[in-house]
Amino acid sequence: MAGLAVWATLACNVASLAYFLCSYVDGRRRRRRGCVARSGADDDGALRRPEDEEGEAPDHTVAPALAPDAVLNLELGDPTMYEAFWREVGARAATVIRGWQAMSYFSDAAALCWFLEPELEREVRRLHRVVGNAVVDGYHLVVGTGATQLYQAAMYALSSPACGDQPVPVVSPAPYYSSYPPQTDLQLSGLYRWAGDANTFAGDECIELVCSPNNPDGAVREAVTSGKPIHDLVYYWPQYTPITGRAAHDIMLFTVSKITGHAGTRLGWALVKDHDVARKMVYFVDRSTIGVSKDSQLRATKILGVVSDAYETPPAGDGSATMPRLFDFARRRMEERWRTLRATVAASRAFSLPEETAGYCSFNKRTVTACPAFAWLRCEKKGVEDCAEFLAGHKIVTRGGEQFGGDAQCVRINMLDRDQVFDMLVQRLSSITDRAD
Amino acid sequence: MAGLAVWATLACNVASLAYFLCSYVDGRRRRRRGCVARSGADDDGALRRPEDEEGEAPDHTVAPALAPDAVLNLELGDPTMYEAFWREVGARAATVIRGWQAMSYFSDAAALCWFLEPELEREVRRLHRVVGNAVVDGYHLVVGTGATQLYQAAMYALSSPACGDQPVPVVSPAPYYSSYPPQTDLQLSGLYRWAGDANTFAGDECIELVCSPNNPDGAVREAVTSGKPIHDLVYYWPQYTPITGRAAHDIMLFTVSKITGHAGTRLGWALVKDHDVARKMVYFVDRSTIGVSKDSQLRATKILGVVSDAYETPPAGDGSATMPRLFDFARRRMEERWRTLRATVAASRAFSLPEETAGYCSFNKRTVTACPAFAWLRCEKKGVEDCAEFLAGHKIVTRGGEQFGGDAQCVRINMLDRDQVFDMLVQRLSSITDRAD
Numbered sequence: 001m002a003g004l005a006v007w008a009t010l011a012c013n014v015a016s017l018a019y020f021l022c023s024y025v026d027g028r029r030r031r032r033r034g035c036v037a038r039s040g041a042d043d044d045g046a047l048r049r050p051e052d053e054e055g056e057a058p059d060h061t062v063a064p065a066l067a068p069d070a071v072l073n074l075e076l077g078d079p080t081m082y083e084a085f086w087r088e089v090g091a092r093a094a095t096v097i098r099g100w101q102a103m104s105y106f107s108d109a110a111a112l113c114w115f116l117e118p119e120l121e122r123e124v125r126r127l128h129r130v131v132g133n134a135v136v137d138g139y140h141l142v143v144g145t146g147a148t149q150l151y152q153a154a155m156y157a158l159s160s161p162a163c164g165d166q167p168v169p170v171v172s173p174a175p176y177y178s179s180y181p182p183q184t185d186l187q188l189s190g191l192y193r194w195a196g197d198a199n200t201f202a203g204d205e206c207i208e209l210v211c212s213p214n215n216p217d218g219a220v221r222e223a224v225t226s227g228k229p230i231h232d233l234v235y236y237w238p239q240y241t242p243i244t245g246r247a248a249h250d251i252m253l254f255t256v257s258k259i260t261g262h263a264g265t266r267l268g269w270a271l272v273k274d275h276d277v278a279r280k281m282v283y284f285v286d287r288s289t290i291g292v293s294k295d296s297q298l299r300a301t302k303i304l305g306v307v308s309d310a311y312e313t314p315p316a317g318d319g320s321a322t323m324p325r326l327f328d329f330a331r332r333r334m335e336e337r338w339r340t341l342r343a344t345v346a347a348s349r350a351f352s353l354p355e356e357t358a359g360y361c362s363f364n365k366r367t368v369t370a371c372p373a374f375a376w377l378r379c380e381k382k383g384v385e386d387c388a389e390f391l392a393g394h395k396i397v398t399r400g401g402e403q404f405g406g407d408a409q410c411v412r413i414n415m416l417d418r419d420q421v422f423d424m425l426v427q428r429l430s431s432i433t434d435r436a437d
Numbered sequence: 438m439a440g441l442a443v444w445a446t447l448a449c450n451v452a453s454l455a456y457f458l459c460s461y462v463d464g465r466r467r468r469r470r471g472c473v474a475r476s477g478a479d480d481d482g483a484l485r486r487p488e489d490e491e492g493e494a495p496d497h498t499v500a501p502a503l504a505p506d507a508v509l510n511l512e513l514g515d516p517t518m519y520e521a522f523w524r525e526v527g528a529r530a531a532t533v534i535r536g537w538q539a540m541s542y543f544s545d546a547a548a549l550c551w552f553l554e555p556e557l558e559r560e561v562r563r564l565h566r567v568v569g570n571a572v573v574d575g576y577h578l579v580v581g582t583g584a585t586q587l588y589q590a591a592m593y594a595l596s597s598p599a600c601g602d603q604p605v606p607v608v609s610p611a612p613y614y615s616s617y618p619p620q621t622d623l624q625l626s627g628l629y630r631w632a633g634d635a636n637t638f639a640g641d642e643c644i645e646l647v648c649s650p651n652n653p654d655g656a657v658r659e660a661v662t663s664g665k666p667i668h669d670l671v672y673y674w675p676q677y678t679p680i681t682g683r684a685a686h687d688i689m690l691f692t693v694s695k696i697t698g699h700a701g702t703r704l705g706w707a708l709v710k711d712h713d714v715a716r717k718m719v720y721f722v723d724r725s726t727i728g729v730s731k732d733s734q735l736r737a738t739k740i741l742g743v744v745s746d747a748y749e750t751p752p753a754g755d756g757s758a759t760m761p762r763l764f765d766f767a768r769r770r771m772e773e774r775w776r777t778l779r780a781t782v783a784a785s786r787a788f789s790l791p792e793e794t795a796g797y798c799s800f801n802k803r804t805v806t807a808c809p810a811f812a813w814l815r816c817e818k819k820g821v822e823d824c825a826e827f828l829a830g831h832k833i834v835t836r837g838g839e840q841f842g843g844d845a846q847c848v849r850i851n852m853l854d855r856d857q858v859f860d861m862l863v864q865r866l867s868s869i870t871d872r873a874d
Contacts, residue, residue, distance in 0.1 A: 006443060013446065078542050086537035093536025097736060099743070100523035100530075102701045105515050105694075145582055145703075145726040152725070162625065179724075186724045188599065190625030257542075264539045264731035266582075287616075287623045288589070288725065289582040294701035295732040299534060306536070 066420050073397045074425065077215075077373065079416040082261025085329045092323070095302045102294035112275070113282050115291025116143045123304040124269055127259075128246075130308045131327070131363050133236050135248040139271040140278035143292045144285055147234050147255040147268035151209065152183065153288075154230045154251050154270065157280035158207050159191040169195030172209040173224050174405030175216055175376070177232070178412075180209055197405050198224050210249075213241045216404050216412035217354055218372025234258045234268075239330030241370050242361035250274065256300050258373060260307060260326060261416070266293070267300040331364065334371035337415055337422055341375060344426050349434040350381045375413040381434055387411045394428055503857050510834045511862065514652075514810065516853040519698025522766045529760070532739045539731035549712070550719050552728025553580045560741040561706055564696075565683075567745050568764070568800050570673050572685040576708040577715035580729045581722055584671050584692040584705035588646065589620065590725075591667045591688050591707065594717035595644050596628040606632030609646040610661050611842030612653055612813070614669070615849075617646055634842050635661050647686075650678045653841050653849035654791055655809025671695045671705075676767030678807050679798035687711065693737050695810060697744060697763060698853070703730070704737040768801065771808035774852055774859055778812060781863050786871040787818045812850040818871055824848045831865055 086093055107117045120143065125136045144150035159168040170184050174197040184194040195201060198208050206227035213235040214221050220241065223229045231249040235241065237259055255268035272278040285291060310323040338356075345351045354376055358369045377398070379387035386408045388400035401410030413425070500517075523530055544554045557580065562573045581587035596605040607621050611634040621631040632638060635645050643664035650672040651658050657678065660666045668686040672678065674696055692705035709715040722728060747760040775793075782788045791813055795806045814835070816824035823845045825837035838847030850862070 006446070010446075013450070073546075076542065080541055083537050083540055086540070089536050091535070095534045095732070097532045097534075098528070098530070099526050099532075099740065100520050103520055103523070103699050104517055105513065105700045107701075109510075145730065149726050156624065183724050186721065187593065187624045188627030190627065262540050263542045264544075264728075266726060266728065266730040284623070287620050289586050289703060291701075291703065293582065293703040293730040293733040295532070295736045296730040299732045303536065 066424055068424075069395065070424070071395045071397060072421055072425055072428070074414040074417060074421070075397045075399045075412075077257075077263075077414050077416065079257060079261040079263055079373075080418045081333060081416045081422075082326075082330070083418070085324060085326060086261070088324050088329075089306060093303060093306045095299045097295060097298055102298060105290060107291075107294070107297075112140060112278060113142050115282075115285070116141060117294060117297040117301065120297045120301045120304075123301050123308065124254075126308050126312075127304050128271075130311050131238060131243060132246055133238075133243050133363070134233070134252055134254075134271055135246045136271060139252075139273060140275060142270045142272055142278055142281045142285070143297065144268045144270065144281075145289055145292050145296075146257065146266045147232065147253040147270075148179070148183065149285060149288065150253050150268050150270045150281065151230055151232060153281040153284035154253070154277075155184065155192045155207055156284040157277045158228045158230070160280060162191055167191055167193040169193060169201065169203055169206040169227075170209065171195050171198035171201045171206050171225065171227065172211065172405075173198040173221065175214070175401065175410070176209065176405050177211055177215040178399060178403040198227075201225055201227075212236065213370065213372055216374050216399075216401075216406075216410075217376035218370055218374065219354070220357075220370075235373055238327045238361055238363040238368075239334050239371065240373055242359035242368050243363040244359055245362070251277065256303065260303050262299070262303055265296045265299050265303075267296045327363070331368070331371070334415070335369065338369065338371045340426055341415075341429075344430045345377070348430060348432055350379065350432050351429065352378045352380050371415075373414075373416055375415055376410055377413055378410045381432075385409065394432060396425060396428055500855060500857070503861055505861075506832065507861070508832045508834060509858055509862055509865070511851040511854060511858070512834045512836045512849075514694075514700075514851050514853065516694060516698040516700055516810075517855045518770060518853045518859075519763075519767070520855070522761060522763060523698070525761050525766075526743060530740060530743045532736045534732060534735055539735060542727060544728075544731070544734075549577060549715060550579050552719075552722070553578060554731060554734040554738065557734045557738045557741075560738050560745065561691075563745050563749075564741050565708075567748050568675060568680060569683055570675075570680050570800070571670070571689055571691075571708055572683045573708060576710060577712060579707045579709055579715055579718045579722070580734065581705045581707065581718075582726055582729050582733075583694065583703045584669065584690040584707075585616070585620065586722060586725065587690050587705050587707045587718065588667055588669060590718040590721035591690070591714075592621065592629045592644055593721040594714045595665045595667070597717060599628055604628055604630040606630060606638065606640055606643040607646065608632050608635035608638045608643050608662065608664065609648065609842075610635040610658065612651070612838065612847070613646065613842050614648055614652040615836060615840040635664075638662055638664075649673065650807065650809055653811050653836075653838075653843075653847075654813035655807055655811065656791070657794075657807075672810055675764045675798055675800040675805075676771050676808065677810055679796035679805050680800040681796060682799070688714065693740065697740050699736070699740055702733045702736050702740075704733045764800070768805070768808070771852070772806065775806065775808045777863055778852075778866075781867045782814070785867060785869055787816065787869050788866065789815045789817050808852075810851075810853055812852055813847055814850055815847045818869075822846065831869060833862060833865055 107115050121141050124141060128134045128136045144153060155170060167190055170192050172180055181194045192207060195206065206225055208223050208225045208227040208229045209232060210221050210223050210229050211232040212221035213219065229249065231252045233247055233252050234255045235258055236247060250273045252271045253268060256265055257263035270281060272281065307326045310325045315322050342353060345353055356369055358367050361368045379390055384390045388398050388411050391398050391411060398411035398413050401407050404412065544552050558578050561578060565571045565573045581590060592607060604627055607629050609617055618631045629644060632643065643662055645660050645662045645664040645666045646669060647658050647660050647666050648669040649658035650656065666686065668689045670684055670689050671692045672695055673684060687710045689708045690705060693702055694700035707718060709718065744763045747762045752759050779790060782790055793806055795804055798805045816827060821827045825835050825848050828835050828848060835848035835850050838844050
C-alpha cells in the first residue's frame with residue numbers, strides 16, 4: 001500500500017513538473033508578445049501592445065541613417081527634434097480611443113465653441129497657467145485645425161460682415177511668415193486681402209498679423225500699425241524665448257506643433273477676449289470643416305497633460321524615475337544647437353545671424369538666451385546674391401528671404417529637425433568659408 | 438526513512454497545490470483587469486485597458502434617458518445611431534497612438550497628396566472594392582477634413598486660376614444641401630460664388646454640385662447642367678441605397694461620417710480622375726490647414742479596416758463569434774426605421790413622404806428599398822404653411838425646406854439619431870393627425 005502511495009505521489013510530482021514547464025514556456029512566449037488575452041473570453045477586452053499589433057503600421061519616425069551627400073531639406077518647419085523626447089516618455093503618452101468614442105459632431109452643444117472637447121480646454125488653460133505665458137481667465141477658447149485655420153478664422157471675424165466694396169487690407173511687418181500671403185489670398189476673399197509689409201502700409205484701417213517671436217527671424221515683435229491686431233504667439237514658449245510676462249492681447253494664437261512637436265495632429269487654439277469675435281471664429285471653423293477632429297483633440301489632451309504633469313506633480317520621493325520635462329529637454333537642445341550654429345557661423349565668416357538676445361525667463365527662473373525655431377541666416381560671401389540658390393548648390397534646401405518680404409541674401413533654416421540632420425547641416429556650413437571657391 | 442520520504446513528498450504536493458491555487462486566483466484577477474504587466478520591467482510597455490485609465494475622460498456617448506417632453510433636436514445629421522454597433526464591436530476597433538507616432542507634417546513627401554497616410558489610402562481603396570460603389574483604379578486620392586473641406590477644395594481646383602473678373606457660378610438642383618450656399622460664400626471668394634438652383638440656371642459655365650443620394654430628399658441624382666460637376670456621394674453606401682454600379686465621375690466625394698458614424702473624426706476623401714485637379718485640391722488643403730490630422734487618419738484606418746475585415750474575412754469555422762458587419766447592421770436599422778416612419782405617416786395623414794423606391798443592390802445581392810439618412814417630410818395639414826414652425830410647437834426641431842431651396846411646407850429630419858430619439862419622434866408624429874387641433 002505504501003509502495004502504491006509512493007508511486008502515485010511520484011506520478012503527481014511528474015505531472016506537476018510538466019505543468020510548471022508548460023506554464024514557464026507559455027509565459028515567456030506571452031511576455032514576448034505583450035498583453036495577450038489569457039482566455040478566449042478575454043479576447044474582446046484585451047488591448048495588445050502597439051508592437052504586437054498584427055499588420056501594424058510601419059513606424060515612419062525611425063529615420064534611416066543619412067548618406068554623407070544627402071540633400072538636407074530644411075525649408076519647412078517640421079519639428080521632428082521632439083520625437084526623441086516622446087520616445088523617452090514612452091507608453092505614458094499613448095492615446096487610446098475606443099471604437100464608440102467621440103463619434104458625434106458635438107462636444108458640448110450648449111457651449112460657444114460647441115466642437116471643443118471640455119478636457120482639452122482644461123489642459124490648455126492648465127498649460128498656460130503652468131508656463132505663465134498668457135492670461136486665460138476671462139478669455140474664450142476657440143479650437144482649430146492648427147493655428148493656420150485660426151488666423152484665417154480671425155481675419156474672417158475681424159472683417160465680416162463686409163463694409164463697403166473693398167476687402168480689408170492684411171499686413172505684417174517684414175520679414176513676415178512666408179505662408180501669410182498665399183494663405184490669406186487663397187480664395188481671393190472679398191472680405192480681406194494681403195497688402196504686404198506693415199512697416200510701409202499707409203492706409204487707414206487694416207488687420208495686422210503680429211508674430212512674436214517672429215517667423216523667420218525670431219525677433220520679439222509688437223504691432224506697428226493702428227490696425228486690428230492678430231497675435232500669432234506660436235513660438236512664445238520657454239524653449240524658444242524668455243517668458244517675460246503673461247500675454248494679454250485681444251486674439252492670441254497657439255499650436256501644439258511648436259510646443260510638443262506634434263505637427264501632424266493639426267491642433268491649435270485661440271484665446272479671444274471679445275465674445276462676438278470668438279463667435280464669428282467658431283462660425284468660420286464650422287463652415288470650413290464642421291469643427292475640429294475629436295481624435296486630434298483627444299491626442300492633444302493626452303500630450304499636453306503629460307507636459308503639465310511633469311511640472312505640477314512633485315517627485316514620488318521613492319527613487320522612482322521622474323517624468324521627463326518637455327521644456328527642459330527642448331531648451332537644452334535648442335541652446336546646444338544655437339551655440340554650435342553661432343560658433344560655426346562665426347568661424348566660417350561666410351554667413352551671419354541676428355544678434356543673440358537674452359532675458360530673464362519667469363518660467364526657467366533665470367536669464368536665458370533666445371533660441372528661435374528658425375535660423376535667419378544671411379550670406380556674407382562676396383558675389384553671392386541669392387543665398388537659397390547658393391546653399392542649394394551645397395545640398396542644403398532652405399527658403400529664400402524674398403518669400404518673407406526680405407532680401408534674397410537671407411534664408412530661413414529649420415532648427416527643429418532631427419539630430420543627425422542638424423549635425424550634418426553644421427558640418428556642411430563649416431566647410432563653406434569666405435574664400436573664393 | 439521511507440515514511441519520512443512519503444511525508445516529505447506529501448509536503449511538496451501540498452505546497453504545489455497551494456501554488457496552483459494562488460496562480461489560478463491571480464490569473465483570474467489579471468484577466469478581469471486585462472493587459473497588465475507581468476513584471477515590473479514591463480510596466481512602461483504595458484497599456485492599461487481604457488476602463489482602467491486613471492482620470493479617464495467621461496464617456497459622453499452614454500446618453501441619459503429622454504424625458505417624455507424632451508425637445509428632439511433632429512435638425513442636424515449627427516449619426517449617433519452607429520454607436521450601438523461600435524459598442525458591440527468592442528476593443529477590436531480601438532485605436533492606439535503612441536506618443537512619438539505621426540508627429541511630422543509629412544506622410545509621404547514624394548506623393549501627390551503628401552499628407553495622406555499610406556495605410557489609410559489602402560483601406561479606402563479596399564473598402565470601395567469590397568462595396569463596389571466606385572472605381573478606384575486610375576483615380577488619385579485626396580484626403581480632407583471631412584467632405585466639407587474637399588468640396589471647397591474641388592470648387593477651388595475647378596475655378597483657379599481666375600479667368601476674368603467674375604467668379605464662377607456654383608449651382609445645385611433644388612432641394613439642395615442647406616450648407617452649400619453658406620459654405621460656398623463664406624469668404625465671398627473671387628473665384629467662385631453660389632448661384633442657386635441648377636434647374637433654373639441659365640448661364641454658360643458653372644460648377645454643379647451633384648449630391649446622390651441627395652441631401653435632403655434621398656433622390657438619386659444626375660447633373661442637370663453642362664457645367665463642371667462635383668459628385669457628392671457621401672450617402673452612396675448600401676445601408677441607404679441600392680448599389681447599382683461603380684461610380685466613375687471626375688470628382689467623387691465620400692466621408693467617414695456617413696459610412697460608420699464617426700462624424701467627430703472629420704475625415705473625408707475625394708477620388709479624382711485628373712492629376713492637375715487633384716494637385717490643386719491638395720494645394721487648397723495645404724493652404725487651409727497644412728494637411729489633415731494624422732490622428733483622424735489613423736482612426737479612420739482602424740475603423741474602415743474593421744468594416745472591410747468583416748466582409749473579407751471568412752468565418753473562423755470554430756464556432757467563435759463572427760465580426761459584426763456594419764452595412765448589415767445599418768441596413769437592418771434603416772429598413773426598420775423607414776418601415777415604422779412610413780406606417781406612422783400613412784396613419785396620421787397629416788404628413789407625406791417621397792415615394793418609396795427600390796432596386797437591385799449588387800452588394801446586398803437582392804432588391805432593397807432606399808432608406809435615406811434624412812426624411813424629407815411634407816406637412817399636409819390644412820392651415821400649416823411653415824412645417825418647421827409647426828413641428829417646433831411639438832418640440833421636434835427640424836430644418837425648414839426653404840433652407841434647401843425648397844418650400845416651407847417641407848422639413849428635413851435626421852434619421853440617424855439614437856434609438857430612443859427616433860422612437861420618441863415616431864410617438865410624437867403619431868399623435869399629430871389631420872384634424873383641426
